[in-house]
Amino acid sequence: MTIREEVKKMKLEAPVLAASSADIRSAALLLIKENLEKHAAEIFTENGKDLAKAAETGVPAAIVKRLKFDEKKLQDVAAGLVQLAALPDPLGKKTLSRELDTGFVLTRVTCPIGVIGVIFEARPDALVQISSLCIKSGNCAVLKGGKETTYTNRILFTIIRDSVIAAGLPEHSLLQAEQHQEIDELLECDDCVDLLIPRGSNAFVRYIMDHTRIPVMGHADGICHIYVDAAADPEKAIPVILDAKTQYTAACNAVETLLVNRKIAPEFLPRLDAALKEAGVKLRGTKEVTDMIGGETITDDVFPEYLDLIVSVKLVDTVQEAVLHINRFGSHHTDAILTEDADIAAYFMQMVDSAGVYHNCSTRFADGFRYGFGAEVGISTSKLHARGPVGLEGLVTYKYLLTGHGEVVGDFASGKRSFHFKDL
């Protein structure tokens, strides 16, 4: 069966999944956990096949770490499933209840988005996280994972889908796509798919956006900044910068550009330079920075996303100049100020136009788990719908329900009746 035919069936069953009780959806998550644990040995065997193939083809060690699905990863996803099952139901919440006129009541209730396509990197734990977030939020999901974990994805998906059906949810709640060409097929399904969430490189997300009419939620890049103010405490600043740069360099919330106030530069830059060198981080500075401490000189208008142990450094005179730089060169992802001056911090928090604006802490905190969302399907740099880490709340929409007794607009237009708008 083609993806299109499968997704059409899914679309028809989406309202049934949407109407399922919170108890059944949570029970499905616990059943997934149970069955993953029961089939642990088989999962590890299949994962072994992926790892063997990775070794054959010379995949770098950093990537292999992501492909691996071992006892520790199984424990993590199991704990995540239990946590997610225990979270309150995101569906059917009344967010507005208003009497328009006597006995004529408007209600706004949360409901699932419908059918969501998620295209993600080769990480087996991501498959479990994403599918469980979709089930908890009552959304049907088409899942396409990285090809480097084909064997692991296949067994995980089978266990998850079987558990979901066994728990009493619709047969077509979940679908796995395995072939790369199926992505292009999925992009054409704008009458059946309500949302696409692509995870991966900038170029990939851009490709998806340019080749579909389906709404896309994804971040295109993460050029995060830290502004070291004149009133920064260097004892806090150095560890925060090191964490933001080195704790996980490949992450979109790693810092890429440091803006340092000119007043403290002569004192701060040498300390920063020493700390970065010790951590193996290469510094690229504008001319006045490298005049002071050496390093590679860069021009004043290109500040890239490195995703590596490299950082750009530029000097600014004021917090205003820092904000202008960030709003112009940043990607509206996550940006931080380090300062002990509360007024300057408040200005920065108000004026920076990013999904996350931080004071005196690492940009690496931008993450659904660290925000207490249980898990995330991604981090959005779009300003519409969900912004920042996207958990359950980002996977729901709402509808307006209006209940009357034969009301017609003509009566309100003629003045025979009138609205009184009483919030209930």
Next chain:
Amino acid sequence: MTIREEVKKMKLEAPVLAASSADIRSAALLLIKENLEKHAAEIFTENGKDLAKAAETGVPAAIVKRLKFDEKKLQDVAAGLVQLAALPDPLGKKTLSRELDTGFVLTRVTCPIGVIGVIFEARPDALVQISSLCIKSGNCAVLKGGKETTYTNRILFTIIRDSVIAAGLPEHSLLQAEQHQEIDELLECDDCVDLLIPRGSNAFVRYIMDHTRIPVMGHADGICHIYVDAAADPEKAIPVILDAKTQYTAACNAVETLLVNRKIAPEFLPRLDAALKEAGVKLRGTKEVTDMIGGETITDDVFPEYLDLIVSVKLVDTVQEAVLHINRFGSHHTDAILTEDADIAAYFMQMVDSAGVYHNCSTRFADGFRYGFGAEVGISTSKLHARGPVGLEGLVTYKYLLTGHGEVVGDFASGKRSFHFKDL
């Protein structure tokens, strides 16, 4: 100056408008009202030029009604401005406040989207409504109205912009585009414009969506349904159907397709037919409908948006069949059930996947003013961000603010510290 240059300036000033106090933004609305009233005579003179041109070029009477900006329209927009000024500030609302660990606090606050482009039909009152909604919500706006009201738009825009500046808001808060080619220029500004709201025909909205990378909020069409259940009360059903079809035929929330339960068809269809004929509505039915009551016969798979005094009629056996038809052929705008059976109504409300799902009332209630939002910038059939009539709430996004004392992710990853997630 080109649109691109103007919009770039706007983008830089957007954070300043976003940071302005609610008092100043509300005062600006009241100043707009005052100045519109003060310059009423000049506005009517300019509107006269548009009306004269419309008469010359033979614009139909129904359209001329929309172009007209007279004392009554002025009173309406003035009342709207007062109402909007009095609404609570949509900005700076804390929607989440959570301590991640001791003294380490995450807050989510509402903020404006930024720069919004609105392209709307030739209706001078729409210009006032849209610009005032944007100002109240702290958004910069690029406004492009229909060319048939060029003179009226120009004077209204000048009064509005001058009032906004006089109230103390940034100079580049509002911009008017007058030339059609400026729309294409605007579509290219994906680095400065955060959202486009096109209002108009299906084809026009589709054109915008297909020619820009800027997120678009708009409805593509409005094929609204009314399902007349076996348990419907004909005394309510006939007036509701007439209102939904005839109260304003050109509106997207007018009904286009009636689904009638087979059990009551023999009794109900003749009454319906008589009522529609009396109201001048042409009925187009599937073969079994026209076999019963005559009229033009249609095939079972094309149910268009007429925006005219025409309605499609089809028979169904059950509420389930009605729901399947609506979810398949509808546009997820607004759909209603007429029934006295509470269980059947509940099923319909749950299962229909539309922005508005109504019980025993006219589809014409789908409107920001009638929902008590003060006004609307449009009605969205997208499921992301805002769904249904879009008022102030649909014009804001949020950002996450995180305030710490030197926190690094490394400490949480190593287990030295741990999250406790306390909602404050």
